[in-house]
Amino acid sequence: MADKAHTRNFSIIAHIDHGKSTLADRLIQLCGVVSERDFQDQMLDSLYLERERGITIKSQAITLPYTAADGEEYELNLIDTPGHVDFSYEVSRALASAEGVLLVVDASQGVEAQTLANLYMALEHDLEVVPVINKIDLISADVPEARRQISDELGLDGDEAVAVSAKTGENVPAVLEAVVRLLPAPTGDPAAPLQALIFDAQYDPYRGTVIFVRVMQGTLRQGQTIHFMHGGTDYRVEEVGVMQVKRIAKKELRAGQVGYVVAGVKTVADTNIGDTITDAERPAAEPLPGFREAKPVVFSSIYPVATDDYPDLADALEKLKLNDASLIYQKDSSQALGFGFRCGFLGLLHLEVVQERLEREFGLSLILTTPSVRYNIFLHDGTQLEIENPAYYPDPAGIDYCEEPFVRASILMPERYIGAVMPLCLDRRGENTNLNYPNPGRVELSVDLPLAEVIYDFYDKLKTVTQGYGSFDYEMIGYRRSDLVRLDILVNGEKVDALSMLVHSEKARPRALHAVNKLKDTIPRQQFKIAIQGAIGSKIIARSTVNAYRKDVTSKCYGGDVSRKRKLLEKQKAGKKRMKLVGNVPIPQKAFLAVLQSDTDD
The missing domain is CATH 3.30.70.2570 (Elongation factor 4, C-terminal domain)
Structure with a gap:
């Protein structure tokens, strides 16, 4: 087991489609964790939807044994994170588990909206950032321009950036050397009271929930009784170990290490991402900071096409909930569609993923109602209601005023599309538009939009008017008054x-x-x-x-x-x-x- 000085914990962050998962594949191959026969593309994307769509939906971790150029043995813990805005809380917890990040920039596209958003998130966690320029094998690759953008827009040293092609494997070994050389070793005292951060969990039908943790302080051992500080429950540890595509059991996980815990936890819903695990007998004084419960922002009712399939839908949702703690649902009924479920999702991509998994894994034909958001309704008598289902909308005569959630959208696009995107934002009730020119020919538009307008069809329209060149990222900024009907x-x-x-x-x-x-x-x-x-x-x-x-x-x-x-x-x-x-x-x-x-x- 490597000591702390020879351990590195890092994540790869990037804008969507900049080659994060492909770079992770090359690093896994170089470290020889998987035999050539067992290797497949998008190694860390285990869900078939991740492979088909070319996106990462779940966080994954893998431990890579690496022998550096100077002959020293290192243990590199790579924490792969989702790139999509719907899963930004998972990303923040994964980043809290690392000391450094590789920031991947596409050599032909340059710095994009989410590259900046991810960099800010990494800097918030005080992480060391190593820029990597990917896709240098493309005809349209412009490495000097990418280096200039990294220096000017991101404030990092563009000359230090490692230029690679994750697809062909060109210069990828230099990335591993940069990880060892530039990223700091973890801190933490193995003898201190235990503090371990949960950054993900997945369901195993034979073992229950497998919890992925980063041990910050103390030591996590087999047979120990652990306590979830936010959940308030105690469990006995059955197994601890590290992930090398398959689970490899170890006797203990010490401060600074990343691994998994099996402790007889029945469902993923019993574990909260961001919760702190401590020793039940010698607990830590306080939990690790940054925990919050994942709250759904988009709501939709799901009904089976054939009413006879209702029991199958109930069964399917229950099984999906085992794997996806952020999905919430309750029974619902409609005169036109019969019995169904009202579900809450983290965002539109999360909704699409759940719908597709229900249809394909469980063979169901479904109807989803129009997605809606949660509104605050204030009545004349002073009561406040939170409503996301139109069926519960109160009598308008009793309403004083309504509030709806707003987001701050950041749209990055070539300058020539600004004339088409501006009317689109104004048509969607956009406010406080702000233009920024990060580099010649590209423009960043910041605009406050109602979330209800964003979830309807904004992204599709944006892609259409910018011919696919517009990238879109948003963050919640709170509630504002609105005229609802x-x-x-x-x-x-x-x-x-x-x-x-x-x-x-x-x-x-x-x-x-x-x-x-x-x-x-x-x-x-x-x-x-x-x-x-x-x-x-x-x-x-x-x-x-x-x-x-x-x-x-x-x-x-x-x-x-x-x-x-x-x-x-x-x-x-x-x-x-x-x-x-x-x-x-x-x-x-x-x-x-x-x-x-x-x-x-x-």
């Missing part, structure tokens, strides 16, 4: 509760028109006219009509008095009116899906 959709006079949504009053009519037009195109025609309406309370703000089938009842009348034809038409009209009163309009599943497609411009 509840938009209801009525079909044949009946309210369809699954299509109700809370929207800003300015956006109510465009959203209502979009919904009624989509429903008009997808609801099949009946023997009577079907009115589809968008309403705020009793006020109708949009309408569309599905025309009735008409049988030519006058075909048998050839000539003769016109009153004969009129009598038949009146009889048909009366029949249709009677049918409309008792007729039930079945809304097909594709109609719900069509309304959720967020293309409001068609």
Whole structure:
């Protein structure tokens, strides 16, 4: 077991698609942890969705044995982190477990929005930063320009940056030497009371929860009784060890080391990322700083397409919850869609990942309602409500005012797209726009936006107007006053509760028109006219009509008095009116899906 002086704990951080996982693959290969036969791309991305989308969703850790150029043996602990904004809390806990980071910059794209955001996060944790320029094998690679951007925009030494190609493996050994040479060794006293930071957990069907920890102080041993300082629970340690793709058991983990703990914890929900583990008999005086509970920001109801699949959906969510502690759900029901669950997510990517896993791993066909955010509603009598489900929106007469969550968005793009992006932000009720020119030809736009507008279809539109060159990052900045209304959709006079949504009053009519037009195109025609309406309370703000089938009842009348034809038409009209009163309009599943497609411009 390496001593502290020969241990290095580091993370790789980068903007999305700058080659973080590929660089991790090359480092694993160089250290010989995995045989060539067992090696596969994106080694640390164990979830199939991570491989398909080319993104990292879960934090992973791996211990790499490395012999430096001077012959010294080192233990390098690489903590791989997600790059997406939805999982930023996980990233912060992973960074709190390290002493240094490799900041990867794409040689052709240069410094982007999340490169800056990640650098600031690393500096907040007082980490040593080693810049790495990746993708030098590309035709469009411009290494001198990347070095200049690292110096000018990031304030790091661009000449010190290691230029590599993670894809071809060119110059990657220099990265390992830089880790050993430039990053500090961990601190901590193995004899002090135990303090270990939980930075991730995953579910093993045979062993329960496997907890990934960084030991800050003290020693974690097999057989020890441990105490979760925020969770308030005690467990007995069954096994400790390090990760080298597979779990390798050890007798103990000392201060400065990164590894795993198995302690008979039943579900991932019983462990909180950021919690501190201490010794139950000799506890630490205080937990490690920075803990907070992950709170969902986006909410949506999930219903099975076939109502018979409800028990399967309940079972699937329960199994998924074992692996994903940040997913919260409760029972929900709708007149139109039957029984389902109201779920809370960390962001839109988290929602997509959960939906895709439910559909593919458990073979379910699902309908999701329009994603919404949590609003604060203040009533005249002084009570405050937190509402994310339109069904619980109170009577408008009793509301004093409403507040909605805002985010500060940072959009980095080539200068030529500013004329297209500005109107998009203003259309989404953007405030406090601020322009910054980090380097010639590129512009950074900072703007405050309502979270409800961001989750609807902002990112898709941004990618469209910038032809894929715009990058987008955001952080929550709190709540602001807003003029909210509840938009209801009525079909044949009946309210369809699954299509109700809370929207800003300015956006109510465009959203209502979009919904009624989509429903008009997808609801099949009946023997009577079907009115589809968008309403705020009793006020109708949009309408569309599905025309009735008409049988030519006058075909048998050839000539003769016109009153004969009129009598038949009146009889048909009366029949249709009677049918409309008792007729039930079945809304097909594709109609719900069509309304959720967020293309409001068609």
